[in-house]
Amino acid sequence: MIKSHAEAGPMFSALKRLNKPAQLVLYDEDHHQSSWRQENIDDYYQQVFEWLGKFL
DSSP, X not given: OOOSHHHHHHXXXXXXXXXXXXXXXXXXXXXXXXXXXXHHHHHHHHHHHHHHHHHO
16 A cells, blocks of 8 residues: 555556556545545545456
């Protein structure tokens, strides 16, 4: 599990170097979803469902 923006950037870069499909989406909030604004929660789940639809 990626726990911070500092960890997300290198992971994203590593996947791209390996020519793996990757998309980096950062939200300017704490990493705990329970404290996210509703619009970011909605966007997060939209991103997840799009990924599932594409790769499953």
